[in-house]
Amino acid sequence: MIATILRQAPGDPRARIAAWRQISDILAQRGNQLSDGDIRRALHALAVLRPQVPEKIRRDCAAAIARHGRFAPLVAFYANDVPAVSAAMLRRARLAEADWLALLPATAATARSILAGRDDLPDNVRRALESLGAGSVALPQPAAASAASEAPADESPVAADSAPSQISELVRRIDRFQSARAQPAVRKARTGFMFEAGPDGLIRWVDGITRGAAIGLSIAESAFGGEPGADGAAAGAFRQRAEIVNARMILEGAAADAGEWRFSAVPWFDSATGQFRGYRGSARRPQPSEMPYGRPAVEESGDSIRQLIHELRSPLNAISGFAQIISGQMFGPVSASYRAMAEAIVADAAAIQAIIEDLDTATRAPGPSTPSLAGETADLGTVIAQVEMDLGAILADQRVDLSISRVGGPFLAQVGDANSRRMIGRLLTALVDISEPGSVLVGQLVTESAQDDMLQLRVVRPLAIRFATAADLLDPGFSPEGEAPGAAILSLGFSLRLVDSLARGAGGRLDIGHNALTLHLPSANPSTELGVQQGE
Missing domain, CATH: 1.10.287 (Helix Hairpins)
Incomplete structure (x- = not known):
């Protein structure tokens, strides 16, 4: 596919933007599987296209692929773009320790300054940043600011939650919405911070919030559509070197830092030369009367x-x-x-x-306390048989066998037929997608005892996720190595979260065990008929 894209010469702006996005997306997801020649040609094509692709497009693309940005050459390429693009990539990219160590010497001072604001890098990478010296960052950080900006032990890390498409960006927003709805906030949001911006408008020092939430953002350009950054009032004042009063700023990151702010700042000049040096200011949370209709977002x-x-x-x-x-x-x-x-x-x-x-x-998706509709039942044995038929073409194409045995019975569940088919179909499809060609996906449908009010569908973990943690498997952007080319767009992590959410809405759950994934659904079997019998 990469060769096909590289053979086409984009002649108009739309085609160039499309080519930029396609090449970046392929390198982000499949870069480690491409030949050295294809990688060199792809990076050369991006270098040729870069001056012809608007900065906003490059920044949006960097933010979209950063979560899956585990291909070090692509991260290095974006890291050496303009600061706004570099920040969008480096705030979220996840690389192996060896890749970070190899990338650091090839990055500019601003890029290393952005990395210095992250608190999730390996210790060796952090030591390497420190060993490059104070001159390696765009602006030395005062000791007090460094201490104040360190997150508490229970602080959530800066969110790294974009995905390589608009659909996956929806996944991120849905996950954030569901988490906010399901769990009350346990940390009080910060109410103010101070900052300094350089003559280019980029924020280079903050005190009062996590550094990664604000460093690298520009007050010289307008941010649109809820993107992180400042509003047009700040950008207009910056061009005139005028005082900024109660301008609007959006931040992303940990819950205590993210959201809307109001900031004021004044320009400052070198006392000896009169040269413009940037802005110094402070930010606060907006008053209820300053929010549209007084409603939180x-x-x-x-x-x-x-x-x-x-x-x-x-x-x-x-x-x-x-x-x-x-x-x-x-x-x-x-x-x-x-x-x-x-x-x-x-x-x-x-x-x-x-x-x-x-x-x-x-x-x-309803919460776990939402009762299922009364009277709805489904025969899970029949549902699994239907799903196996539906998956016939995928199983044949990927050369995977599916073997679901039955233990006990009957298998009536207190869940609608369509809902149970969606849960089981999504679960099995996602696991087939990551199974190795020639392997067998093994599972059991179990009715255990008269005291157990749950039916269980247990599926042994495929090799690709044999050692993955439960946190990884429920991460909406998680896609394991070895995933089939035809794997679902919404990733394994999103599929498992969806199954768990649907199951909890029906009074069940999805358990992530060491050896198997187990879908629990409430039983509708008469208690007198429950018994341990060997089925198929």
Whole structure:
């Protein structure tokens, strides 16, 4: 695929932007699997395209791929872009320790300053940053500021939660929304901080919040669409070297730092030469009267996500409808090649529609205290048989066998048929996607005893996730090495979180064990019929 993209010469701005995004995405996800020649050609193509791609596009792309930015050459390439692009990548990229150590000497001072603000780097990497000396960062940090900016032991690290597409960005927002709804805040948000910005407008020192939340942001450019940064009032004042009063700033990061701020700042000049040196200022949380309609943003986040999902559905339905018209030759004869293309579009649209439905379900998923609808039952034995039939083509294509035995019975669960099919189908599909060719995915459907009010579907972990932690497996962006090329767009981590959320809404749960994943669903079997019998 990378060779096909490199052979095409993008002639217009849209094509250049599309090529930039595609090459970056492929390198981020598959860079370690490409040949050295393809990697060199891809990085050369990005270097040629960089002056022709707007900075905002490059910054957005860096933020989107940073979470999966485990390919060191691509991280190094983005790290040596302008500060805003470099910061978007380096605040979130995750590399092995050896990759960080190899990358540091090739980074500029501003990039190392951004890395110095992270608190999740390995000790050897942090020591390497320190060994480069005070001159390696854009502005030396005062000792008091360094001490104040260190997060407490129970502080959440800076969020690293973007994903390599708009769909995966929705996953991040949904996860944040669900976490905020399910768990009350245990830490009080910070109420103020001080900062300094250089003559280029980049914030280079902060005191009062975690450094990574603000360092590298610009007060000289406007941030749009809820992106981190300052508003147009600050950018206009900066151009005039005027005082900034109660401008708006958005920060991302830990819960105590993230959100909306109001800041004021004054320019300062060198006393000897009169040269402009930047801005010094302070920020505070906005008053309720300064917020639109006086409502906190978290209350609207679920509605905004659902609105965005609705806006995704409309063009998708239109595309699918036109493709069906072409494939059905409703307006006249169509060549075989165009019909085949239209049929492929219809199939792809159906797959994307299923993904959108999963995203919609994630935003609406009930909490564990929500009771299931009375009277709904499903035979899990029949559901599993249906799912096995549905997965026939995928199993054949990936050369994986699926073996789900039955122990005990009957297998009636207190959950709707459609809901149980979605849970079990999503779980098994995700595990098949990461199974090695030629392997067997083994599981059991179990009814254990008269005292057990849960049915259990146990599936042995595939080799690719044999040693993964529960935290990794429930991370919405987690995709293990060795994942099949046709694996689900929404990643294994999102799939497992969705299954767990749906199960808890029905009164069950998904357990991540050392050897197996176990889906628990409430039993609807009459207590007198529960017994241990050997099934199939």
